[in-house]
Amino acid sequence: MASRLNKILFVEDDPMVAELAVMAMQEFGGLELHHCIRGADAVAQFHEFAPDMLLLDVMMPEMDGPETLRRIRALPNGSTIPAVFMTAKSQAHEQEAYLQLGAVGVIPKPFDPLTLPDKLAEYWQQDSSAE
């Protein structure tokens, strides 16, 4: 595993939110981003992109975030990939539920673009040290 968080596979159905998040992560975190509009795309492109971490929107049409995570986890090399959810459902017990699904963190919407990369890095660090 890389010593530093670098590649993030980002799934978000809203193009504007996606664009801003990508911009924030690239501009302020210097991260390498691969963005997909649909969960199915992410599942399909996971192997090719080989990210360090997943950042998944929860509420999406067709395939939602948790389902996308489940599918990726089912892929070879995908079983241990750390994942962070980004959601408007910010209730504590909802966050708890996402953590139960295997996520390392939850970022509530609206998110702060300036601190987003740091938070992701922090979660990644936690996950690394946990292993």
Add this chain to the structure above:
Amino acid sequence: MRSDPRLFRSLYPHSLRNKIILLACGVSLLTSLALGALLVLRTTAVSRDMAVENVAHETQLVALEFKRAYDEMINDAFVVSRTPPIQGMLRSADNNEIDPLDGSTTDQWRQRLEDIFVSMMRERVTYTQMRYIGLDNEGRELVRVNRASNGWARVAETHLQSKSQEIYFQKALTLSPGEAYFSNVTYNREFGTLDSDLVPTLRAIVPIFDAKGSIFGMVVINADYSAMLRERFNVIQLNRNIIVSNESGDYMEQHADGSVAAFQYSLEGSDKQTDLLETLRPKSEQHASSWVQNTATDLVYSARLPISQRLDDSHLIISIRVPHSQLMTGVTRIRNEGALLALLLIGVSLGGAAWASTRLTAPLLDMTTSIRKARVSGGVPALAIERDDEIGELAEAFQGLAQDLKGAEARVRAIFENVLDGIFSTDEQGLIQHFSPSSERIFGTRLEDISGQSIQLLMPGSILTNYESFLEKDNRSGSGNAAGITRETQGRRLDGSTFPMEISLSKVDAGGQIMFIGIVRDITERKQMETLKNEFVSTVNHELRTPLTSIQASLGILQKMLGGKVGSKEARLLDISLLSTQRLGRLVNDILDVEKIAAGKMEFYPESCDMKALVTDIVERHQSLAEKYDVTFQLKADIPTTYSLVDPSRFNQALVNLLSNAAKFSPDGETVLIEIASHTNDRVQISVSDKGPGIPASFRDKIFQRFAQADGSATRMAGGSGLGLNITKSIVESLGGEISFESVEGHGATFMLSFPICAPSGKQGDDKWQAA
């Protein structure tokens, strides 16, 4: 033959009928006993008195009869003493045996006196001798006639005796003219020796005086005492036990059957006879004229009858002895007749009471039968309301009651059958008793098919068999209502399909029997609506946040990118945009919370939390709030570890609202004091105090209302939604806590939360998600 059920019912030991009969019997028995006893007692006393009186009367009569025997003897003696031969003999004796008056010789006078004696003895059969005794020649008998076996014998002059040695002769010498004397009863003596016949003899003696007043001689009549008494008994003809005795103790007894016993001579008496006489003549009664004695078996009435007043106390005692049983014969008869009458009375009472009580209770039995029939048929009983008595009134009242009940029942049944919600009842075991038509519709079954079966058939959740846990669960969510406890569960139709339903359950004590009453409502549609609404709220939430996220992120990035490259006005505009976006985000959150609370959809996950640790953690994690408003959070937590049952996440939300408010309203540089304390044993209190402007008095009762703003501009400037305290109060109260505040206007405000203390449990809040 048809058997009358009344007959059997009358055999019930406690039936009204039997009670009436018993009462009548008891009353008549008591009456009879009382009357009978009184009658017997009174009759006994009266009869006894009467009987004694009667015996006394008889005794007196008998006594008089015996007295008459004596009187006759005296009379005869006097009669003889006044006859001419007595004086003739006196005159002739003084005149050489020739009467100077008519020339009769002494012998002639003797002859005439003998004739008188003979004629008198012919009349008086008890007389054994009649004599005329002179004083001369040692009391020589002058004339004497004896009764003989073939008649009477004139005793020849040569056989006449001298009697001067006899006691009666000497006693007679002391007599005055007109007086007479009775001798003791002795055996007759002739020539100084006892006569061989041993005749007990009573002698009556009358003295004869000459012209000068000296005693010349005496007339003596001897009577067979025994025969004399016997003759009197025959005259009296009284069938009583009569004993006649004299002062010497001689006596004669007639038995109750009229037979007369032999004369008992005192000188020859046995001890037994002496005893009898002593019994008849007690010492205590020696001078009484009559007395009554009671022996074990008899009543004895005695009367004393004086015979001679002068010479001695010679007298007769007449006793009549009557057995008590004979005395009381009348009483016994009255008693027996009384008893018979009483028995008859009881019998009549019994019969009368039986008849009357049957008649009295018959209408009641008829009523009972009618009511029983009505119970089976379900109608109103047809009772004898036309009767003009108490039973008629009872019948009318009862029928009225039955009609009222039926009317009331019909109204209740109308409600029962026409409400939309299903109503059912079960017994304590959960077996179905009632099942309303709407219940039948809801569960797709009929009462006939499930009556008596377990309610579990329709409610797999086994609510009724687990009533206590049902109750407990509902106390937690706090949705009890007047009808009992309301809860959502799953119902099962008879075809096996399930549906969501709401059930209100009440436990009712219906006359000592526990009964569960359930009201069920098919909430399939409501559930669908709720699902739709939840989805809508969720969608709105998402759809609002998404553009908000974009705007906020854009502004954030823009601000970062343009940092220092734009003028102060432009920078200010960016600030305002960003702050407003953040405020809008909070508003959306708050509105969604309020919506959830209003719909009862806010979910809580209470657990036992260490309040000291929880508060400390929350305050530390929100230092940014303090920094943002340039205040200091000061925590004071001088209490031991204390646990309360709260949802840590929701508690966090509530406390942060208070911290946020306090920070916002505090002047720069001031301190916000957060204190956790436990003033009582059972509650823990968390207070947040600020040094702000305080809460205006006019605003205090509105402070927890939605969109409440004390000072619009200040609130807006501070960026609040006006929903924070409302949400906080709802959360605190939902967690079983209380919220209150104190404020002095111009000197800050203190908000206080308090929660019940609970025991620590193993499960602790998860640090991981608290940190999120």
